[in-house]
Amino acid sequence: xxxxxxxxxxxxxxxxxxxxxxxxxxxxxxxxxxxxxxxxxxxxxxxxxxxxxxxxxxxxxxxxxxxxxxxxxxxxxxxxxxxxxxxxxxxxxxxxxxxxxxxxxxxxxxxxxxxxxxxxxxxxxxxxxxxxxxxxxxxxxxxxxxxxxxxxxxxxxxxxxxxxxxxxxxxxxxxxxxxxxxxxxxxxxxxxxxxxxxxxxxxxxxxxxxxxxxxxxxxxxxxxxxxxxxxxxxxxxxxxxxxxxxxxxxxxxxxxxxxxxxxxxxxxxxxxxxxxxxxxxxxxxxxxxxxxxxxxxxxxxxxxxxxxxxxxxxxxxxxxxxxxxxxxxxxxxxxxxxxxxxxxxxxxxxxxxxxxxxxxxxxxxxxxxxxxxxxxxxxxxxxxxxxxxxxxx
Amino acid sequence: xxxxxxxxxxxxxxxxxxxxxxxxxxxxxxxxxxxxxxxxxxxxxxxxxxxxxxxxxxxxxxxxxxxxxxxxxxxxxxxxxxxxxxxxxxxxxxxxxxxxxxxxxxxxxxxxxxxxxxxxxxxxxxxxxxxxxxxxxxxxxxxxxxxxxxxxxxxxxxxxxxxxxxxxxxxxxxxxxxxxxxxxxxxxxxxxxxxxxxxxxxxxxxxxxxxxxxxxxxxxxxxxxxxxxxxxxxxxxxxxxxxxxxxxxxxxxxxxxxxxxxxxxxxxxxxxxxxxxxxxxxxxxxxxxxxxxxxxxxxxxxxxxxxxxxxxxxxxxxxxxxxxxxxxxxxxxxxxxxxxxxxxxxxx
Numbered sequence: 001x002x003x004x005x006x007x008x009x010x011x012x013x014x015x016x017x018x019x020x021x022x023x024x025x026x027x028x029x030x031x032x033x034x035x036x037x038x039x040x041x042x043x044x045x046x047x048x049x050x051x052x053x054x055x056x057x058x059x060x061x062x063x064x065x066x067x068x069x070x071x072x073x074x075x076x077x078x079x080x081x082x083x084x085x086x087x088x089x090x091x092x093x094x095x096x097x098x099x100x101x102x103x104x105x106x107x108x109x110x111x112x113x114x115x116x117x118x119x120x121x122x123x124x125x126x127x128x129x130x131x132x133x134x135x136x137x138x139x140x141x142x143x144x145x146x147x148x149x150x151x152x153x154x155x156x157x158x159x160x161x162x163x164x165x166x167x168x169x170x171x172x173x174x175x176x177x178x179x180x181x182x183x184x185x186x187x188x189x190x191x192x193x194x195x196x197x198x199x200x201x202x203x204x205x206x207x208x209x210x211x212x213x214x215x216x217x218x219x220x221x222x223x224x225x226x227x228x229x230x231x232x233x234x235x236x237x238x239x240x241x242x243x244x245x246x247x248x249x250x251x252x253x254x255x256x257x258x259x260x261x262x263x264x265x266x267x268x269x270x271x272x273x274x275x276x277x278x279x280x281x282x283x284x285x286x287x288x289x290x291x292x293x294x295x296x297x298x299x300x301x302x303x304x305x306x307x308x309x310x311x312x313x314x315x316x317x318x319x320x321x322x323x324x325x326x327x328x329x330x331x332x333x334x335x336x337x338x339x340x341x342x343x344x345x346x347x348x349x350x351x352x353x354x355x356x357x358x359x360x361x362x363x364x365x366x367x368x369x370x371x372x373x374x375x376x377x378x379x380x381x382x383x384x385x386x387x388x389x390x391x392x393x
Numbered sequence: 394x395x396x397x398x399x400x401x402x403x404x405x406x407x408x409x410x411x412x413x414x415x416x417x418x419x420x421x422x423x424x425x426x427x428x429x430x431x432x433x434x435x436x437x438x439x440x441x442x443x444x445x446x447x448x449x450x451x452x453x454x455x456x457x458x459x460x461x462x463x464x465x466x467x468x469x470x471x472x473x474x475x476x477x478x479x480x481x482x483x484x485x486x487x488x489x490x491x492x493x494x495x496x497x498x499x500x501x502x503x504x505x506x507x508x509x510x511x512x513x514x515x516x517x518x519x520x521x522x523x524x525x526x527x528x529x530x531x532x533x534x535x536x537x538x539x540x541x542x543x544x545x546x547x548x549x550x551x552x553x554x555x556x557x558x559x560x561x562x563x564x565x566x567x568x569x570x571x572x573x574x575x576x577x578x579x580x581x582x583x584x585x586x587x588x589x590x591x592x593x594x595x596x597x598x599x600x601x602x603x604x605x606x607x608x609x610x611x612x613x614x615x616x617x618x619x620x621x622x623x624x625x626x627x628x629x630x631x632x633x634x635x636x637x638x639x640x641x642x643x644x645x646x647x648x649x650x651x652x653x654x655x656x657x658x659x660x661x662x663x664x665x666x667x668x669x670x671x672x673x674x675x676x677x678x679x680x681x682x683x684x685x686x687x688x689x690x691x692x693x694x695x696x697x698x699x700x701x702x703x704x705x706x707x708x709x710x711x712x713x714x715x716x717x718x719x720x721x722x723x724x725x726x727x728x729x730x731x732x733x734x735x736x737x738x739x740x741x
Contacts, residue, residue, distance in 0.1 A: 089422070089476025097474045104467070198579045200552045202489035231466075231493035305463035307489030309552050311599050312459050357471035363430060363456045 038226070041240040048243035055250040056340045065329035065336075069344045072327070076355045083358050092358050099233045101350045103225065106238025107304060108320055109346035110297045113242075113249050114290030115318065116325035116342050120253075120266045121286050122334035123171065123178035127185030128294045128321055131163055132314030134193040135298025140201030140308055144209050149217050153299055160295025161288055163189065168287030172280035178287075186318070193310040202307030225304045238300055243343070245293070250339030262286065267335030320349050423479040423687040424453040424472045425680065428508065428553075429460035429600065433629045433654055433676055437506075439737050441680030448688035453477070454680075460553070460600065462486050466493060473500060479687030481519070483507035487554050502690045506683045507674075508555045516690060517699055519682045521674045523555040524573070526706035527562020527627075530651050532718060533670040533708070534567065534588070534623050537649035541587025542621025545612045547635060549600035549628040551579065559627045559653065560595050591616065595627070602630045609638035613648065622648045629654035632671060636662045655709070655733055663711050663726035670710045673724070677736060678704050 056062070080092040091097065111128050118125050135156045142152040163185070170181045203221070207214045218229050226237030253259035261282050264272040273279050297317075302308050322332075328345025329338045356366055425441050427434045438454045445452035453472065457464040462485050472480065479502040484490055487510035494513040497503055502516055509518040534544060546563065548556050561576040568585035575581075581594045591612060598604040609624065616622050624639075626632035632652025636659070639648050645667050652659045652671035662668035686699050705721055713725025 091474045091476075094474050097471065100467070100470050198551060200486050200489065202486060204488045204491065208488075229492060230496040232496055301463065305461070305466065306493065307462045307486045309461060309486075309550075311550055311552060311597075312461050313463075315459055315461075353467065354471055357455075357468060358475060360453060363458060366458060 038235040038237070041226075041235060041237055044244055045240045048240070048247035051247035052243070052250050052340050052343070055247075055254040056338070057254070062329070062338055062341075065338060066341050066344065069327050069329070069341065069348065073344060073347060073351065076351050080351075080355055080358065090358055092354065096233060097354070099226070099236045101347075101354050102236035102239040103233060103304065104238075104350035104353075105343075105347045106236060106240070106242040107297055107300050108317075108324055108349060109239075109242035109343055110245060110300065111294050111317055111321040112324040112328070112342050112346045113245055113339075114293035115321035116328065116330045116337055117249065117253075117262065117286050118178070118290045119322070119325055119330050119332060120334060120337040121262050121283055122266045122269060123283065123286070124322070125167070125182045125287070125290050125294075126179065126318050127163070127167065127182040127189055128290070129314045129317035129319075130186045130189035130193070131160065131291055131294040132298040132301055132317050133308065133310065133312070134163075134189045134196075135160060135295040136302040136308035136313045137193040137197050137201050137298075137310045139299050139302050140203070140206060141197045143203075143206035143213060143217070144201060146210055149213055149220050153220070156295050156299055157292060160292035160298075163295070164288035164291030165284070167291060168284035171287065172284050190311075193313070197310050200307050200309050201302070203302065204306065221303045225300055227304065231306065238304065241300070242346070246339055246343055249342075253337065253339050258282070263335055263337075265334075266337075324349060420449060420451040421479075421688065421691045422451045422453065422475070422477045423481070423684055423691065424455065424475075424477045425481045425506070425683060426465060426468050426472070426483070427454075427456045428465065428483040428485045430456040430458060431600075431629060432656065435737060436655070436676035436733065437680035439680065439739070440677035440682075441684045443739075444681045444684035444688065448685060448692075450684065450688045450691070452684060460485060460550075462490060466490070469497065473497065477501060478691035479504070481506045481683035481687060484510040485553060487511075502687055502696075504683050504686055506679050507676075508553065516696060517686060519679050519686070519704060521704055521706040523558035524562040524565075526653070526672050526674065527559040528566040529562075529672045529706055529708055529719070529721065530559070530625055530627070530653060531563040531566025533651045533672070534563070534625060534649070536716070537651065537669045538588070538621050538623050540621070542623060543589045543591055543616060543619050544585075544623045544625060545591035545609075545616070546595040547605060547608060547612075547624065547626045547628075547631045548595045548597055549605075549631070550597055551595055556627065563625060563627070564590070598631075598634075600628065602634055605631055605634035606637055609635045610641065613638055613642050613644060616648075617642075623651060624648055625651045625653075626659075627653045629656050629659075632656065632662065632668055633658040636667055639667070655729070657730060657734070660709065660726045660730040660733075663709060664730065666711055670708055673707050673709055673729075675704050675707065677733075 083090050084093040111132065115125055115128055138159060139152050139156045142155060143149055167181055167185060170176050171178045203217060207217060221227050224237055224241060226233055226235035228234055261272065261277045264275065264277060265279050265282055269279050298314060301314060324345035325342060326332060327348050329341035330336060352369060353366060434456055441452055441454055455468050457468055465485055469480065469482065480497065481504040482494065483506050484494065487508065491510050491512050494503060494510050498514040503513065504517055504519060505515045506519040509520065511518065546560060548560065550556055551560060557577045561573045564576055564585045565571055565573065567588045581590060583590060583593050596608045596612065598608055624635045626635045632650060633656050635650050639645055639650065650668040652668055654671065655673045659668060659671050663671060682704065689699065690696055707722040707724055708719055709724045709726050709729050711726055713723055713728065716723060
């Protein structure tokens with residue numbers, strides 16, 4: 001029973017689910033006009049979901065990897081629904097709360113995509129959180145110094161490319177372990193963030209220094225994170241940005257030669273080398289993708305939160321990203337990854353935090369719950385490998 | 394197996410709610426969101442719980458896992474969907490959070506506490522003036538080293554508004570002038586009056602107590618041949634970290650220590666004569682006054698007649714006796730330590 005099920009039925013089912021979501025949240029329908037940017041985002045969401053559905057192979061093997069996270073998400077959603085219907089004054093399924101969760105999922109999902117690709121090819125990036133922080137601080141500081149928002153965005157993305165390139169070169173050319181290189185990077189990039197700005201940086205500061213940026217900055221904020229100037233979430237735009245990126249990753253991963261190279265490298269890099277794959281070049285490109293996505297997430301972090309502290313912006317994000325990737329079906333040993341799973345994995349952490357707030361679970365419990373989630377993921381990962389090996393042998 | 398493990402985890406999650414506090418008591422709900430997780434906030438929680446019991450309201454006391462606007466606002470936004478009628482927030486970044494908090498002040502009664510954001514339309518601010526409190530610490534340094542000397546400032550971070558004000562207060566008091574604007578921008582001088590500022594800047598530790606101790610040890614090593622040294626710890630754990638380092642190098646009494654906040658180790662150090670003094674806020678009152686105010690308004694009280702109570706910083710010394718030039722309440726360390734422990738225990 002390892003064959004694929006008809007793609008058409010998956011697509012129809014997914015569209016049905018999207019339609020229900022649309023009705024529930026009363027989102028703007030994509031068919032009316034293109035005047036509203038959120039309608040454009042709605043179309044993008046549908047296109048991304050379609051691409052994700054078409055690249056997803058509904059085999060027993062994939063289902064096994066994703067069923068667990070689905071059960072986890074389903075049980076938390078169920079609990080939120082119980083709260084919604086039994087405790088009248090609490091409204092976790094309110095549109096604005098769902099938007100908040102989906103937006104958190106979006107920004108976490110973007111770094112998860114990069115982290116997952118790196119884990120897939122047998123590497124790891126512990127500097128992701130610091131890169132997110134450095135990017136957020138650089139983005140804010142550049143604007144405070146008079147760099148227009150769009151130019152600042154481009155510079156920060158280039159910074160991400162440069163960081164990924166450096167990490168990648170150190171790993172592929174000097175043959176250093178990615179764990180160590182990125183561990184050093186974690187300290188260095190945090191240090192750079194603190195050296196760039198000793199104080200908090202933020203959108204209000206940039207606007208008060210340069211009132212001429214206010215309009216473009218507000219539009220950028222509305223477009224990329226869906227927030228109005230007063231901070232109200234109008235649309236989970238971050239989710240759409242993440243979905244678009246996930247769809248691109250899905251096509252590369254599951255439908256292109258590059259994807260096959262990456263799976264091969266992660267599964268057995270020596271064999272991949274003998275097969276004529278440019279292992280080092282492929283690994284370098286994945287490092288660049290990972291850091292660039294982290295830098296982009298840093299930009300979104302500043303736009304979403306409005307402010308970034310050089311000392312702690314993006315702290316521990318690398319761990320959240322790795323957790324999300326593992327829960328989404330990535331094997332820490334490399335060679336296994338499902339693009340659609342990453343989206344689900346990235347939803348776990350935001351929804352757990354949200355649920356804990358509604359159930360008034362003490363703040364001190366939050367970290368052990370995340371830790372337990374990662375642990376159960378890795379234990380299950382190991383057990384399923386042994387189970388399969390035994391079944392084969 | 395993977396599915397089984399995750400299902401077991403999901404099952405565990407599903408059972409957790411059964412252990413937690415159930416709401417739906419019909420009481421008015423208010424919430425407090427702090428700026429970080431710290432012992433300091435235990436005192437505020439104690440005060441808040443007492444006020445909640447007195448006013449018959451339900452309280453949700455939340456501490457963000459890190460001192461970031463994002464973590465704090467995530468908690469605040471989730472609380473807004475939980476039917477709260479009032480919210481007290483220790484603002485992390487007043488300027489950047491003003492638009493969000495202004496919107497929130499339009500939805501629920503908002504009180505700022507510990508750190509203010511005065512343009513948000515909040516009902517009131519509950520907290521001490523950190524600049525004046527910093528000046529009080531500066532006066533304590535002047536009493537310990539009246540002829541001048543070298544001072545080392547230790548603090549978790551210099552990015553938050555209250556930390557900047559505290560540092561500015563200490564240095565302005567020593568210099569006898571007003572350099573607030575420059576200090577807030579992070580521009581420091583080497584000399585403040587007859588005092589030399591070690592490393593020409595406050596030493597930060599990212600709110601990590603272990604790093605605070607290493608910082609203090611390293612400063613003591615570098616200042617070992619310098620006469621007349623005072624070390625000022627401006628976050629709650631800093632005086633304790635300094636004291637541990639000073640004890641480790643057998644310099645108790647030689648290096649003067651001035652602290653901030655009411656960590657029990659700091660109070661014990663003062664009682665033993667190892668620390669000169671500490672400037673305390675009144676976190677218990679922060680919690681108590683915030684909840685009292687929110688409960689009053691939520692129950693239909695007149696917003697223009699909010700029960701105001703000015704919260705002033707206080708000074709804790711070994712003797713607790715009057716000091717010339719100090720116009721705030723002075724507390725005796727041993728007595729203050731006991732009463733604080735009792736008020737915490739009473740709530741737990």
